[in-house]
Amino acid sequence: MPQQRVVRSVTIADRQGLHVRQAVECARAAARFQCQIILVHGERRAENCRSPFDILQLGAGYGAEVTIEAIGSDAQEAVEEIATILSREFPN
Amino acid sequence: MEIKRGVAVSPGVAIGPAWVLDTEEVRIGERFIAPGTYPEEIERFDRAVRSAAGEARQVQKTVSERLGEQYGAIFGAHAALIEDPSLRQEVAAQIRDQGFTAEYALSRVIRRRAKLLAGLNDRILADRQSDLFDIEKRLLRQLVGQRQQQLQKLSQPTILLAHDLTPSETAQLDRRQVLAFATEAGGRTSHTAIVANALGIPAVVGLGPFLTDVSGGDLVIVDGNRGVLILDPDAETLEHYRQAQQAQAGHERELVELRDLPAVTRDGVRIFLLGNIEFPEEAAQILERGADGVGLYRTEFLYLGRKEDPTEQEHFQAYLQVLRQLPSKPIVIRTLDIGADKFSSVTEPLAQERNPFLGVRSLRLCLHNKNLFRVQLRAILRASAYGDIRIMFPMVSTLAELREAKLLLYDVMEELSEEQVPFNQRIPVGTMIEVPSAALMADQLAREVDFFSIGTNDLIQYVLAADRTNENVAYLYNASDPAVLRLIDQVVRAAERARIPVNVCGEMSAEPMYAYFLVGIGLRQLSASPHAIPEIKRLVRSITAEDARRAAQAVLQMETAQDITSYLRDQLRRILPEALAV
Numbered sequence: 222m223p224q225q226r227v228v229r230s231v232t233i234a235d236r237q238g239l240h241v242r243q244a245v246e247c248a249r250a251a252a253r254f255q256c257q258i259i260l261v262h263g264e265r266r267a268e269n270c271r272s273p274f275d276i277l278q279l280g281a282g283y284g285a286e287v288t289i290e291a292i293g294s295d296a297q298e299a300v301e302e303i304a305t306i307l308s309r310e311f312p313n
Numbered sequence: 314m315e316i317k318r319g320v321a322v323s324p325g326v327a328i329g330p331a332w333v334l335d336t337e338e339v340r341i342g343e344r345f346i347a348p349g350t351y352p353e354e355i356e357r358f359d360r361a362v363r364s365a366a367g368e369a370r371q372v373q374k375t376v377s378e379r380l381g382e383q384y385g386a387i388f389g390a391h392a393a394l395i396e397d398p399s400l401r402q403e404v405a406a407q408i409r410d411q412g413f414t415a416e417y418a419l420s421r422v423i424r425r426r427a428k429l430l431a432g433l434n435d436r437i438l439a440d441r442q443s444d445l446f447d448i449e450k451r452l453l454r455q456l457v458g459q460r461q462q463q464l465q466k467l468s469q470p471t472i473l474l475a476h477d478l479t480p481s482e483t484a485q486l487d488r489r490q491v492l493a494f495a496t497e498a499g500g501r502t503s504h505t506a507i508v509a510n511a512l513g514i515p516a517v518v519g520l521g522p523f524l525t526d527v528s529g530g531d532l533v534i535v536d537g538n539r540g541v542l543i544l545d546p547d548a549e550t551l552e553h554y555r556q557a558q559q560a561q562a563g564h565e566r567e568l569v570e571l572r573d574l575p576a577v578t579r580d581g582v583r584i585f586l587l588g589n590i591e592f593p594e595e596a597a598q599i600l601e602r603g604a605d606g607v608g609l610y611r612t613e614f615l616y617l618g619r620k621e622d623p624t625e626q627e628h629f630q631a632y633l634q635v636l637r638q639l640p641s642k643p644i645v646i647r648t649l650d651i652g653a654d655k656f657s658s659v660t661e662p663l664a665q666e667r668n669p670f671l672g673v674r675s676l677r678l679c680l681h682n683k684n685l686f687r688v689q690l691r692a693i694l695r696a697s698a699y700g701d702i703r704i705m706f707p708m709v710s711t712l713a714e715l716r717e718a719k720l721l722l723y724d725v726m727e728e729l730s731e732e733q734v735p736f737n738q739r740i741p742v743g744t745m746i747e748v749p750s751a752a753l754m755a756d757q758l759a760r761e762v763d764f765f766s767i768g769t770n771d772l773i774q775y776v777l778a779a780d781r782t783n784e785n786v787a788y789l790y791n792a793s794d795p796a797v798l799r800l801i802d803q804v805v806r807a808a809e810r811a812r813i814p815v816n817v818c819g820e821m822s823a824e825p826m827y828a829y830f831l832v833g834i835g836l837r838q839l840s841a842s843p844h845a846i847p848e849i850k851r852l853v854r855s856i857t858a859e860d861a862r863r864a865a866q867a868v869l870q871m872e873t874a875q876d877i878t879s880y881l882r883d884q885l886r887r888i889l890p891e892a893l894a895v
Contacts, residue, residue, distance in 0.1 A: 240441070241387070241394070241444050242387065242390045244390075245390040245393040245394065248393065248397075249393070269398065269399055271398055272398050272399035272400070273390070273394050273397055274394060274397045274399050275399050277430070277441065278426060278429055278430070280429075280430065282433075
């Protein structure tokens with residue numbers, strides 16, 4: 222399979238900002254893919270998208286822009302799935 | 314280096330490793346593992362992760378069933394955080410590379426991450442720190458549980474850092490192990506502060522949140538003189554405080570030398586210095602500071618922080634506990650001096666009082682609730698069989714009130730006699746003079762009691778009709794006020810005429826400038842918090858009773874509090890120049 226590099230930006234839609242449960246869902250999703258995934262918000266980066274801690278540490282509040290960058294054979298699907306989670310509104 | 318400012322409640326400087334006591338009291342005892350044992354330590358961390366994650370998932374299940382999936386999901390997320398690969402990697406690296414224990418490494422990693430979140434300048438995100446601490450606590454409980462035995466004894470003296478400490482926790486601190494303490498909560502007048510002061514442990518309270526910035530074992534400085542906590546001090550600051558500590562040690566040595574010397578003026582007048590105590594644990598301080606006995610044993614602690622009123626046996630044990638430590642010294646027990654809200658057995662709620670300080674409190678409350686009062690009187694009398702116990706009634710306003718209290722005491726005595734319970738038939742009975750009416754009637758009261766004790770704190774507020782905690786009138790509350798000093802003088806004269814001993818047990822006794830005045834008007838007993846006693850002894854040993862008498866006579870002719878304060882300060886500057894420098 223060919224290697225791909227996919228980059229996409231999303232806006233945090235949940236009023237609570239990027240929260241614990243969302244971070245955990247992202248990390249779980251990331252673990253299902255082969256590719257390497259990095260999240261970037263301003264100057265902060267989560268180098269390991271399989272770590273909910275690192276994702277939380279982005280400190281992305283409501284309305285913040287987060288860039289998802291993935292490199293690997295399944296990068297396209299990974300970015301799409303993570304983008305869906307990040308731009309979703311969670312029920313309280 | 315980080316400097317936190319709080320409220321200085323107990324003086325002194327201490328430098329040492331932090332011992333962080335969090336709300337659930339999971340403590341990190343050791344920072345370092347034995348060399349070469351890191352693989353076992355990392356394995357220990359991994360085991361803790363498995364059990365803690367399992368525990369969180371169990372909570373998730375229970376909560377989901379009870380409250381619904383979305384609430385349970387929070388704990389599912391916690392489980393995922395506990396198993397976080399980055400967290401594990403960082404902790405393992407610290408264990409391997411720095412030789413830290415799993416607890417210490419975890420605590421450092423979590424605290425660093427929490428601090429990053431707190432620094433994000435977003436309130437919602439900052440609140441998320443609490444999730445991290447929840448995870449930390451879960452993991453620590455697993456880790457600490459594995460080695461509870463090893464943690465029972467601290468390996469070295471530490472500085473205790475906590476969100477808050479209860480007065481009884483504070484009273485039980487081992488002064489050899491706890492160099493100082495600092496708390497996020499608390500204020501100047503809290504019982505915790507009073508106890509710290511009495512124990513002589515430097516303390517700063519009311520610092521606001523700081524526990525997230527410190528890990529167990531970090532070097533910290535507590536400056537109880539200025540109310541400052543310094544985390545991770547730089548070399549210059551450390552040096553400055555080391556020097557301050559040495560100076561303090563010199564001063565303390567001098568005070569220790571004073572301990573075994575008598576409190577006698579240069580012209581040969583013996584002054585009895587007694588200690589005020591709040592908790593039985595403080596009795597040791599009486600001996601350590603070279604006091605002649607307990608001038609005021611407050612008994613309110615028995616009622617604080619509990620649901621049910623203490624039993625007669627609990628009262629009795631608390632009194633014996635002090636007696637055992639001071640077998641040959643006088644111990645003056647003051648009967649309950651609190652408001653109605655502290656009693657659980659006072660079931661009939663009193664009407665809301667518009668002015669509680671003029672309402673049903675102290676002796677008034679006890680006389681309204683005689684059954685409750687009898688419990689304490691019985692216990693005091695029983696204790697009197699074993700040593701020099703004396704009983705003192707607070708807040709007496711009239712002769713009739715004193716008589717009522719004494720009548721009840723005799724009734725309880727009779728009851729004990731019938732039960733053939735031993736007690737001292739001639740137990741000295743005294744009254745506090747802290748209400749102006751009692752001060753004015755001192756000559757009459759003196760005929761019916763064995764001693765007086767002047768409670769200056771309340772007397773000042775009642776004489777001047779000023780609440781010192783109300784900042785708009787606090788300027789009126791002044792121990793130097795001529796009305797206050799004249800009234801105290803009158804009480805001393807009345808006691809002299811009736812030939813009964815009189816003592817001052819308010820804060821005035823602890824201040825050298827007022828102690829000088831009090832000796833000058835003829836007081837031969839002063840009762841102060843134990844830590845103040847060496848200083849007062851030094852004063853006594855530096856003066857003559859004759860000079861003090863002349864100074865006091867001059868003071869009694871003065872017009873204003875300002876005149877008196879500056880005159881007494883001047884006198885003191887001549888006698889003890891260093892006393893004012895502090």
